[in-house]
Amino acid sequence: MLDLRIGPPGGPGLQVHAEAPAGGPEPQAAAPGPDLGAPAAPPETVLRGGLLIGMLERLAVVTAILASEPVAIAYVVAIKGLGRYAELKETPAAAERFIIGTLTSMLWAVGVAVAVRIFVLDPIT
Incomplete structure (x- = not known):
């Protein structure tokens, strides 16, 4: 307990x-209890707009897979990486979270695209 x-x-x-x-x-x-006299840890850097970017990224990857255009996935990853390059270069911890988040997002999008293709576009009869 x-x-x-x-x-x-x-x-x-x-x-x-x-x-x-x-x-x-x-x-x-x-x-x-917390030591009130100790200096506070510096705030962790948070990349702004990550939720919206992630949703758009997953939508673009699912669309690319369903349209059989794998090159579009490379464009999505390149645009996302270039857009965040300056922020990621300054903060190694944020860069690690960015990579993990991108890979997780890609796996999620691939799973959804495969499920849509199997169960919606080519249903088993």
Whole structure:
């Protein structure tokens, strides 16, 4: 069982209490509250417009596959990469998320296109 509390009764800050099931490992001690005197971590860089770009990217890839135009997929990836090049060059963590997101998006689009082709365009009779 996990018990999460923010603030008093045990004192200021976040407190996490875990109880192990019978016969399991011992529960962890409560986590100390945040150190308010410590400097805050720099905010993580977020690439703007990612949701809209991702949806348009998936739509373009699905359309390219259904139209049997694989070259269009290369155009989509090239345009997306060139559009984000300056931002990605400055932030390695954002570049890694960009690559993972692009590959995940491509796999999703391929799966949808294959499903549409099998079940809608060429249904099994």
